[in-house]
Amino acid sequence: VWGGFAVDNATLNRFFALHFLMPFIVMALSMLHLLFLHQTGSNNPLGIKSSMNMVPFHMYHTFKDMVGFTVLLMPLTFIALFFPNILG
Structure with a gap:
């Protein structure tokens, strides 16, 4: 560099x-x-393949991440649009 x-x-x-x-x-x-x-x-620690405790990755985690992103983004957008002086 x-x-x-x-x-x-x-x-x-x-x-x-x-x-x-x-x-x-x-x-x-x-x-x-x-x-x-x-x-x-x-891998699980026991090495036993069990699909009983599996949660589908796409719908569950995608939806959970989208909800979390929305919950964090909405207040920030509200503050940025209506109270911009608070952010500096």
């Missing part, structure tokens, strides 16, 4: 490029992890 003997334009350009690309790399690795987890399944 360091472009020379001192922090100069080359160093800053490389740092900014790395800073921009890092979220995409993390997101790609997370999606790859979820893909492999979905294909192989998670």
Whole structure:
């Protein structure tokens, strides 16, 4: 990342490029992890395969995450639109 003997334009350009690309790399690795987890399944400590306690991933967790996102986003949107001075 360091472009020379001192922090100069080359160093800053490389740092900014790395800073921009890092979220995409993390997101790609997370999606790859979820893909492999979905294909192989998670291990339980006893090693017994039981589908009795399984919850479908897509509908349950997707809905739960959407509700949580909405619960967090709605008050923030309300504050940002009607009381913007509170946020600074």
